[in-house]
Amino acid sequence: MLRDKFGRSIRDLRISVTDRCNFRCTYCMPKEEYQNFDFLPKNQILTYEEISVVVRTLIPMGLKKIRITGGEPLLRKDLAKLIKMIREQDDSIDIAITTNGVLLSKYAHELAQAGLSRVTVSLDSFSDDLFKKMSDSNYSVNEVLDGIEAAIECNLPVKINTVVKKGENDHEITDLVEYFGPLGIPVRFIEFMDVGTKNEWRIDEVLTGSEMRNLMSKKFGKLESRKDSHPGQVSNDWTFENGWQVGFIESISNPFCSDCNRARLSADGKIYTCLFANTGHDIISLLRMGATDAQLSQAITSIWSQRDDRYSELRDAENPIEKVEMSYIGG
Ligand code: SAM
Ligand code: SF4
Ligand code: SF4
Numbered sequence: 001m002l003r004d005k006f007g008r009s010i011r012d013l014r015i016s017v018t019d020r021c022n023f024r025c026t027y028c029m030p031k032e033e034y035q036n037f038d039f040l041p042k043n044q045i046l047t048y049e050e051i052s053v054v055v056r057t058l059i060p061m062g063l064k065k066i067r068i069t070g071g072e073p074l075l076r077k078d079l080a081k082l083i084k085m086i087r088e089q090d091d092s093i094d095i096a097i098t099t100n101g102v103l104l105s106k107y108a109h110e111l112a113q114a115g116l117s118r119v120t121v122s123l124d125s126f127s128d129d130l131f132k133k134m135s136d137s138n139y140s141v142n143e144v145l146d147g148i149e150a151a152i153e154c155n156l157p158v159k160i161n162t163v164v165k166k167g168e169n170d171h172e173i174t175d176l177v178e179y180f181g182p183l184g185i186p187v188r189f190i191e192f193m194d195v196g197t198k199n200e201w202r203i204d205e206v207l208t209g210s211e212m213r214n215l216m217s218k219k220f221g222k223l224e225s226r227k228d229s230h231p232g233q234v235s236n237d238w239t240f241e242n243g244w245q246v247g248f249i250e251s252i253s254n255p256f257c258s259d260c261n262r263a264r265l266s267a268d269g270k271i272y273t274c275l276f277a278n279t280g281h282d283i284i285s286l287l288r289m290g291a292t293d294a295q296l297s298q299a300i301t302s303i304w305s306q307r308d309d310r311y312s313e314l315r316d317a318e319n320p321i322e323k324v325e326m327s328y329i330g331g
Contacts, residue, residue: 002061002300004273004307009062010300011232011261015051017079018071019267019328023100024136025124026199027163029327031136033198046269048082050287054265055086057296061304065094067120071267071327074103080114087115096120098161102139104147112154119151120188122161125169126179134169148185159247160187166207173212174219181220181244188235188247194315195275196325203317209236209248216246232261255312263304264329271300272329274309278322280329 001009019040024031046054055066066086073079074097086095094117101121108119123144125131131141151158160180164170173189180187189212194201217223223246226237234256235247250256264272269284281303286296 002304004304006258006308006310008232008259008261008307010058010263010304011062012065012067012263013055013058013063014067014069014262014264014329016070016265016267016327016329017051017068017073017076017082018045020075021070021072021100021327022075022102022137023072023139025163026134026136027165027192027201028195028199029325030198030200040268044268044284046265046267046284046287048078048085050269050284051082051265052085052089053287053293053296054283056089057293057300058263059090059093061297061300063093066096068095068097072100072103073097074099074107079107080110083111083114083116091115094118098122099147100135101144101147105143105150108147108150108154108156112151112156116156118157118159120159120161121148121151122163123176124162124164125172126175127172130169130172134165158185160185161190161249162187163190163192164207164212165192166205168205170207170212170215174216177216177220177244177246181240181242181246184245186237186245186247188249190249191252193251194317194320194323196323196327197320198325201320203252206252208253209250210253212248213238216240220244232259234262251312252315255310255315257310257313260309266324266329271303272324273303273307274311275326275329276311276321276323277309278324280324 003009021029024034083095096118098120124134126141128140148158162176176187192206213223220240222241223238226239235249237247239245266280270280271283272280286299
């Protein structure tokens, strides 16, 4: 089994299928930074066939899980075709998608038919005003809720991702738990992270997982940590006594680099070995020069075996470094 310098394997691949998005979330793609932005031209974006080759190469190396992300993945044409191509290679691999949800009611059925395993929908607020403010868009919360409903109707398991910014949407976290808890839909609360360099991240806007749990247990009672997580899982999962489930992605207060087994494939065909990396490893050139599977496998082995990333454990909030943007390599 392929291991990096700290003995971590490649279990999970995040694939960014586009760097474009129909939202301008203030913590990810702030409008001021992205209004005259040079997005990738089509010919520099990996085709589905090229993505499939990378997946085919990684499966024998221990790949178990794929997350399709972006940008907003549902903006990419015929996404179901990619899901089908991956599913045809491996009928047991877990294929998830992370989406802002506004196009999900349109595509849930064809994605499920193509072999998608699950969906994560991002939702930061139930209030239309705050939702519009945080996503800097004109979409409404109901469009996201319609997407969630469509996914459920197609029997796709759903999770919610909520980025929590102190002083912005922290007063809504109990509302989200109260709404999704009884539906059996886990909400994963994400500490506001210092991804990229454009979101004006400040540590004093981070509400930690433990602060969130305190707020929640005051309202809903005791929370118990669940022990059924597998190595490399990003979320710390907890359950209330009534069975409602919540998770916390505590990249700032409780880093989880030691068993991080995630590789990222950017829309323009580079492999990143950390969400906070500043450079990627060029794969698209190899693919377009006609590399064989064996040559590709050799290149990825060399990249992964030299990996020693552990950014969140070393984070120095006072001295930020150059990092790639999250919309480009996928969350
Ligand atoms: N557009 C899709 C979406 O929003 O679900 C997929 C891509 S988005 C980059 C993936 C995830 O990253 C989303 O759940 C989003 O909320 C999260 N995210 C983006 N910027 C973040 C930040 N600065 N801190 C924490 N999470 C962030
Ligand atoms: Fe778009 Fe997702 Fe980033 Fe929001 S978090 S701007 S929806 S890519
Ligand atoms: Fe993995 Fe990098 Fe995040 Fe650490 S900081 S958990 S190495 S992606």
